[in-house]
Each structure stands twice: as C-alpha cells, then as structure tokens.
Amino acid sequence: MAQLSNGAWVGIDTGVPNKVIKEALQAKQISLLAAYDTILKEQKYGSNSRVDFLLKESGPPAAYIEVKNVNLWRRDDWAEFPDTVTARGLKHLGVLGDMAQAGHRSVLIYCVQHTGCSRFRLAEDLDPTYAAACLGAQARGVEMLYYGCDVSTTEINLRGALQLDLVN
Secondary structure, three states, rough: OEEEEOOOOEEEOOOHHHHHHHHHHHHHOOOHHHHOOEEEEEEEOOOOEEEEEEEOOOOOEEEEEEEEEOOOEEOOEEEEEEOOHHHHHHHHHHHHHHHOOOOOEEEEEEEEOOOOOOEEEOOOOOOHHHHHHHHHHHOOOOEEEEEEEEOOOOOOEEEEEEEEEOOO
16 A cells, blocks of 8 residues: 555555455445355356356345456546556456346446545546446446445555546
8 A cells, every 4th residue: 555645545456455345245334235145256257257256145146246446546536447448347347248138237346445535437538448338338237336445554444335427
C-alpha cells in the first residue's frame, strides 16, 4: 500500500481484492450474495476461462463472480476502471455475459482500494472498448457491484457500496 500526498491510502497489491471479497462473502457482508454458503475459488467456466469465485447453494442459481482491482484516481473522489486498455477484462465481460444469457447468475465486483474515493465510473477515455462492453454486459444480465475498502498500514477491509456513474 501507499499513502498519497493528500493523505489517502491506496492498496496496490492486485491480489488483495480477491482476499477481501472472499472474506466479505464468508462474513455475508455483500447482501446480494449472502444466500450462498459454498464459495469455490478459481473454477473453470466458459471457454478456456477461470472465474475468481463460484458460489453455490441449493435453491438460487450458482453465481459466477469476477473481481476487478480498482485503484485509479485522477480527480475529486472518483475511482475509475480500467487504468489502461484491458484485453483480459474485456474477455471476462464476454464470458460473464455468455453465462448470464445461458441462465446463470454472473456478477462483476469492482473492489476499490483507495480511501479517497467514494464514487465509481468507467475510465471511458482510457479504454472505450471496455466501457462499451461493460454496458453491453449489463444489458446481457451481468450484475455489477462497486465496493470501497478501508485501507490502512495494518489491513484492508470491505467498506461498502460506492455511488455509481458508469461513464463520465
């Protein structure tokens, strides 16, 4: 993690968001996903892909969860994603969309590791293709969740949902 000149803390380890989200899922902190008790990591799905988490429970359909690390901040209190062109992120949107259209629950969680951000939007200027695909994935049934984190020198924890404006 790093502390910016404005005092905000930023988590820069891209592996941390999956740990934070897993802990939040286990603690039932994400209310939209609280019905699931079985959490499987790195499960194969789609065509030559692995999902970050597969949630299962008798009753609701299985949920395919992808987690994206967000730490880009350029102005005000906006977190933005992606921070560069992301072919991998684009692929995930397509596969999640395919799963949603096949009747499965598909969820993309943007995990913001930046204490100075309380709002989220897509960095359309950095990757317009991703921004358009994100809106298309939503139209196909992919659920999008946006969570901020408390970041300190000793821990990073899920804080809560962020205000959203998908495109600026």
